Each structure stands twice: as C-alpha cells, then as structure tokens.
Amino acid sequence: MIAAIKGHGHDRIAPADVAAVGRRERGKEEKRARIKAAARELFAEKGFAATTTQEIAARADIGTGTLFLYAQSKEEILVLVFRDEMDRECNEAFGALPRKGSLLDQLMHIYGSLIAFHDRDQGLGRVFVKEVLFVKEKNRRTIYEFVEGLIARTAMLVDEGKKRGDLDASVSTQVLAENLFAAYLLRLQKWLGLEEKLASVEHIDRLRESFELQLRGLAPQPQSSGSSGRQTRRRRS
Amino acid sequence: MIAAIKGHGHDRIAPADVAAVGRRERGKEEKRARIKAAARELFAEKGFAATTTQEIAARADIGTGTLFLYAQSKEEILVLVFRDEMDRECNEAFGALPRKGSLLDQLMHIYGSLIAFHDRDQGLGRVFVKEVLFVKEKNRRTIYEFVEGLIARTAMLVDEGKKRGDLDASVSTQVLAENLFAAYLLRLQKWLGLEEKLASVEHIDRLRESFELQLRGLAPQPQSSGSSGRQTRRRRS
DNA sequence: TTGCCAAAGTGACTGTAGTCAGTTATGAGG
DNA sequence: CCTCATAACTGACTACAGTCACTTTGGCAA
Numbered sequence: 001m002i003a004a005i006k007g008h009g010h011d012r013i014a015p016a017d018v019a020a021v022g023r024r025e026r027g028k029e030e031k032r033a034r035i036k037a038a039a040r041e042l043f044a045e046k047g048f049a050a051t052t053t054q055e056i057a058a059r060a061d062i063g064t065g066t067l068f069l070y071a072q073s074k075e076e077i078l079v080l081v082f083r084d085e086m087d088r089e090c091n092e093a094f095g096a097l098p099r100k101g102s103l104l105d106q107l108m109h110i111y112g113s114l115i116a117f118h119d120r121d122q123g124l125g126r127v128f129v130k131e132v133l134f135v136k137e138k139n140r141r142t143i144y145e146f147v148e149g150l151i152a153r154t155a156m157l158v159d160e161g162k163k164r165g166d167l168d169a170s171v172s173t174q175v176l177a178e179n180l181f182a183a184y185l186l187r188l189q190k191w192l193g194l195e196e197k198l199a200s201v202e203h204i205d206r207l208r209e210s211f212e213l214q215l216r217g218l219a220p221q222p223q224s225s226g227s228s229g230r231q232t233r234r235r236r237s
Numbered sequence: 238m239i240a241a242i243k244g245h246g247h248d249r250i251a252p253a254d255v256a257a258v259g260r261r262e263r264g265k266e267e268k269r270a271r272i273k274a275a276a277r278e279l280f281a282e283k284g285f286a287a288t289t290t291q292e293i294a295a296r297a298d299i300g301t302g303t304l305f306l307y308a309q310s311k312e313e314i315l316v317l318v319f320r321d322e323m324d325r326e327c328n329e330a331f332g333a334l335p336r337k338g339s340l341l342d343q344l345m346h347i348y349g350s351l352i353a354f355h356d357r358d359q360g361l362g363r364v365f366v367k368e369v370l371f372v373k374e375k376n377r378r379t380i381y382e383f384v385e386g387l388i389a390r391t392a393m394l395v396d397e398g399k400k401r402g403d404l405d406a407s408v409s410t411q412v413l414a415e416n417l418f419a420a421y422l423l424r425l426q427k428w429l430g431l432e433e434k435l436a437s438v439e440h441i442d443r444l445r446e447s448f449e450l451q452l453r454g455l456a457p458q459p460q461s462s463g464s465s466g467r468q469t470r471r472r473r474s
Numbered sequence: 475t476t477g478c479c480a481a482a483g484t485g486a487c488t489g490t491a492g493t494c495a496g497t498t499a500t501g502a503g504g
Numbered sequence: 505c506c507t508c509a510t511a512a513c514t515g516a517c518t519a520c521a522g523t524c525a526c527t528t529t530g531g532c533a534a
Contacts, residue, residue: 024500024511031512053491063514068492126371133430134367144431171453175446182423182447183416193370194381209412210419216408217454261481261530268483290521300484305522476534483528491520498513504506 032080034060035070040081048078048127075131076142082128083142089117094153103161107154107211111184112204118188119200126192132185151181168220176214183210269317271297272307277318285315285364312368313379319365320379326354331390340398344391344448348421349441355425356437363429369422388418405457413451420447 038059042051053074057067071077093113098105118125135143155177161167167176187207191198198206275296279288290311294304308314330350335342355362372380392414398404404413424444428435435443 022501027499028512052489057515064491064516065493065514066512069512072492074491130367130371133426134363147431172446172450175450178423179416179420179447179450182419185426186415186419186422189370189422194384209409210416213409213412213416214451217456219454259531264530265482289519294485301521302485302523303483306482309522311521478532478534479530481528481530484524484526486524488523489521491518493518494514494516496514498511500511501509503508 031060031062031066032070034062035067035077036081036084039077043078043081043124047123053077072137075127076135076137078124078127079131079135079142082124083146086114086117086146089113090150090153103157103164103166104208104211104215106157106161107180108204108208110154110157111207111211114184115188115191115200115204115207118192122192125188129185129188129192147181151177154180165220167215167218171218176218179214180211183207183214268297268299268303269307271299272304272314273318273321276314280315280318280361281358284360290314309374312364313372313374315361315364316368316372316379319361320383323351323354323383326350327387327390340394340401340403341445341448341452343394343398344417345441345445347391347394348444348448351421352425352428352437352441352444355429359429362425366422366425366429384418388414391417402457404452404455408455413455416451417448420444420451 035056039051039056042055042059045051053067054064056077057064060067067077071080090110093110096109098109101109118129132143132147155173158167158171158173158176158180162169162171162173184207187203187210191200191203272293276288276293279292279296282288290304291301293314294301297304304314308317327347330347333346335346338346355366369380369384392410395404395408395410395413395417399406399408399410421444424440424447428437428440
C-alpha cells in the first residue's frame, strides 16, 4: 500500500512532521482507533459485561494478544473509549460557559452537563467511574490526565471568581477546586454505585447544595487581613 | 462439636433469643466466620490477587460454590473482611475522641486514624476503596451501612459543633458531613489509586487543608439572618 | 416418628480475561 | 541491495471466578 514518498536516499524527515512518522507509528495509531471504534460499538450493542475481549479483537481485526498491548485490562478498554467522549463533553461544556454567571452558575454548568452525560449511559458510566482513579496504564494520558485536567479547569474558574471578587484572595485555589471535584465524584459514585436511584435532576440539585455550602463564607473579608480568625468569635449564645 | 443444649422435645425457642436461633442460622454464622478468617489469613499471606477463591473455600472447609452464597464476588469477600476491621478502627477512633477539641481537631482525629489504618495495608486498601461504593450485595449491612454510618457519625460531630457555637445553625449538617466525607474519599482514592505516592502523613496534611477550607466562613453570623449575601440563591429544605 | 419442602451446600464444569513462546514487519546500518 | 536488532503482533493456551444441576440437611406438621 503506497510505498510513496520515501524518496530513497537521505531525505531526512522533519523531526516533528505530522504525516511522516513512519509506518510503525501510523499503524499503531490506526489500530488504536480501530480498537476504540470496535469497543464502542460492541459496548453500545450488548453492554460492557456481555462483550468479550475476543469479540472486540475480532471486530478490530487484530489478534487477542494485540488488544492487551493497547490496554491492560478489559476495563481499560472502556476507559480508552470513554475518555474521548468525556473530553468532548467537557470541551463543549467549557466552550459554552456562561461568561457572566456567578461561580456557582459556572460550576453547575460544567458539572451538571457531566452528570447529564452520565445519565445517558449509566451502565458504562458505572464501570468508568469505578475505574476512574484506579487505572494504572503504561501510556499515561488517560484517566489521570482527565481528572487532573478537570480539576485544573475548575481551578481556573475559581481563579476567575477570585478576580471578580466573588472569593477572598486568601482561599487556596487548588484546595477549593479539589474539594469541589470531590463533592462531584462522591455524588457520581453514590448515584452509579449504590442505590440512590434518584433522577439525574435530583443529583444535580444535591450537587448544587454541596457547592453552595463550599462557597459559603468565602466571599472577601470587608477589610481585615486575610485569614478569618478560625472559629469561635462568640461562644454559646 | 458440642451438640449440647438442644434439650430434645418441644422446648420452643423464644423468637428473638440470641443463642437459640436454630442450627441453620448458627451454622451459617459460623461458616461466615470461617470464611472471613480464612480470607483474612490468605490475603495477609499472599495478597489479594494471588489468593484464589478455591483456596479460601478449602481453608474455610466449604465447597467452592458455597463461598458464593456468602459473597457475590471475590472482591466482596475482601469487603466482608475489611468491613469488620474498619468498624473496629472506627469505633476505637470515635471512642477516643478528644472531647474538648475543636470540630477540626475531632475530624482529623477520626479521619486521620482511618488514613493511618489504610497505611498499614495499602494493597488490600486499594481494592477495598475501589469497591467501596460499588458493592451490590443481597444481604445489606456491609458497605452501604459503613459509608452511611461514617457520614452519620460525622454529622453528629458537626451537630455538636453547631451546639458549641463553632458553626452557624443554618448550615445543613447532612450536606456538610457529606462534603467532608467526599474530601476524605477523594484523598484516599488519589492516594491508593493513582500515583501520588506521598507518605500518609502528607495525605493527612492535605486532608486537613481540605477540611479547614470547608469549615472556613461557617462560624455563626454575628447577628443578621444566615446567608452572607452573594451567591446563595436557592434554598431547599 | 415419618414425610415433605425449602434452604443450604457442593464440586465438576464453563466461559473468558489475560499470557507467552514463537512469528512477522519495520527500519537502521552497511 | 542484504542483514540484523528489535518492536509489534499473534492465537493456542492457562488459570481461575463464578455457575448450575444435583445432594444433603434442618425444620415443621401430621
């Protein structure tokens, strides 16, 4: 298939050229794509549990063993697929961010759309959310990146909130972002893991309550130096 | 082994009597105990992955099939074992609660000791934490109860904090308790799941930061009615 | 006591995730 | 062009979680 382009002698390829990365790399990328496509289809058709790795390999037209060069477990195959879709959803959500809303509005916009996303396929979501923080794969850039990326983007929102004056400057952006994400993750896990068979709308409401409480009292202090003197200002009323 | 006590004729058992629940129930309870013991030993000896369900069954002196009457998966066997130990740890921690500490101190006492507990066996902890919110077993009273129980006890601490005047009365006890637990769980999952190979002490520090931020600004308002303006918009009962 | 039913128990068996010893393709150097 | 090193690939195979058709046991009523 199209040996082409390989002039013959010593025409060095530009190191970072896109198309000229050699057959190996291109082949791998193409296989990875085929695996994702095959898995996506089969999971949609029959669900995660009922799909066998053999089937995935067959539909992707590769050997069984090859599959496990690209993912270290069946669960990781799902993660491979899901990560793409989560990224897309996430990018859309951040793209359509209401520029003039409060921080809470913005957070709900993002995390609400993620909950809505999971609402569309709870079966797969369940497995994904379970694996989320437990995937150890050689080729980084899957879950870890996704989680950290989401937290980082949340941190950006928080930072903007600070600049707008919604939040006191002494609040740690990173800690707050993690706390917000933590509330989201717990909600997701309780929803998809345990019973709690509420409608997704209710989960969104609950999440809003969590967020509200986290943001409460973090508005800038009128004038005093940053740190609010911890607790008790007045003892028992 | 001590057939005993079964007088012989028609000595009716008091319906809710502890020891006289009939051979069936006693047999089941005893088997459950044997399973837990066997699993505990084997997991400690060889780790979770290297232990087979056959081995557990053999050491517990029951058939393979029987094992799966008591747990629906290998992971659930671990949960069975771990739940007991977590309970013990948890009870000890709550028992030794510093009565005169601040809410933050109390929270750190409880959750710090849980982190220390997990520090002692990270391999098993990893599996446990992964399963925590995803175990669906017929006989309730395992994970769900543990998680909800811990949240409820956290809520008690929060409530006491309110009574002491550490927290404003308008703060939702339940929501705050869940938020605190969420921060703990995320920390645990990042620790045992992803890399983050920090020492447990560091995780404790990070957790304290999370808790501090969550409690910040929740002290009672001097006199005005609850909300600090800005972004509380919805209320919910 | 006996007979019956349902609950509990069993282990040979099955389906499948994941491995590994062996094969093939790629590309670098000569 | 050929040769060699090694990365990529393969599918027959293995180990094991979990099932299921059958057996045993316990409890109860006649």
